[in-house]
Amino acid sequence: AHAAQDSFRRKERVEQGLKQAREQVAAVEAMSEEETSRRISKARSRAQRERQQRLEQALEEFEKLAEEGGGKDKENRRVSTTDPQARVMKQADGGFAPSYNVQINTDAANAVVVAVGVVQAGNDFEQLEPGIDRVEQNFGKTPDQAVTDGGFVSRDNIVAMKERGIEFIGPCGDDAGKGKSSYEGRGVSAQxxxxxxxxxxxxxxxxxxxxxxxxxEGKEQRHTQVxxxxxxxxxxxxxxxxxxxxxxxxxxxGRSVHRSEEIAEVAEFRHKMQSEQAREIYRHRAQVAETPNLWIKAKFGLRQFSVRGWSKVGMEALWACLTYNIRVWIRLRWRQPAAVATVPA
Ligand code: SF4
Incomplete structure (x- = not known):
């Protein structure tokens, strides 16, 4: 995102800033033309109004965060005053930065981008179904197969893809590994x-x-797991x-242990992902999915959006993907010269 790292503020600071911005807008508007030239006055007034709008939007984003978080972690909520709709997200290098989550769906045959979406959520678990919906909206049908990285693999998504008749390919989560780190955190020995x-x-x-x-002692039931x-x-x-x-x-x-029962869809998914055929399909994922990302970042130089706000960022992402698709189209046309037309004598 185009937001500055240090632009994230708590709600009280944003309210304080908004109060000052409103006073400054009123003060600039109250200035007479003798005090300042008309042009400077307008520029100042516009800058102050834009600041006021951004701060008002920042307060609206706090309401959204409160709804998303269900009242949790209220004290640590912060919103950027330069791009209120950006969210702090984990980066590939392990650091954190103001960002938008750009979701790109790519066709496996030619690595053409078939759908693009920009979301504020930092995780990918909830982005698989909206991505499939975008593909369906663009093509009038859902894909036969969806291949994703581990960030999209969840019990809910396995069930959802099964219900929609889409073959889902992705790496199986390492439940044993997750349990191991939890035990280590609580000081439980391996034995x-x-x-x-x-x-x-x-x-x-x-x-x-x-x-x-x-x-x-008892049973705990979450949506797809007992x-x-x-x-x-x-x-x-x-x-x-x-x-x-x-x-x-x-x-x-006393000490407790849990025994989980996988639902049929998850057991079937795990079994399928053990097969060489499914693994072979997954091996091609990185090349297909990462090609547009690499092109857009490395060849077009788009590492940070030049605009602010969710809808403008969405437009910039869409233009980048369209440009990428044109490059792919040129490459495909060049590789497959059009058939020479024969004119009957
Ligand atoms: S008696 Fe309790 S604390 Fe001791 S090994 Fe068994 S479960 Fe663990």
């Missing part, structure tokens, strides 16, 4: 990760490395000699 607890289907219970039983919770007796864990390695944070309860 006491849940994979070391043995499930007994007959008694529907787990046995821990110290031989104690974890009984079924998770069953098992817990050890408080007395067993509180007196256990290895408690500090197994559940150091549990002061009043």
């Amino acid at each position: 006491y990760h849940s994979s070391q607890f043995v499930y007994d289907a007959e008694s529907d219970s787990y046995r821990c490395p110290q031989g104690k039983t974890l009984s079924y 998770s069953y919770r098992y817990r050890a007796q408080r007395s067993d864990c509180q007196g256990c000699p290895v408690k500090s390695q197994c559940c150091p944070g549990n002061r009043v309860t």
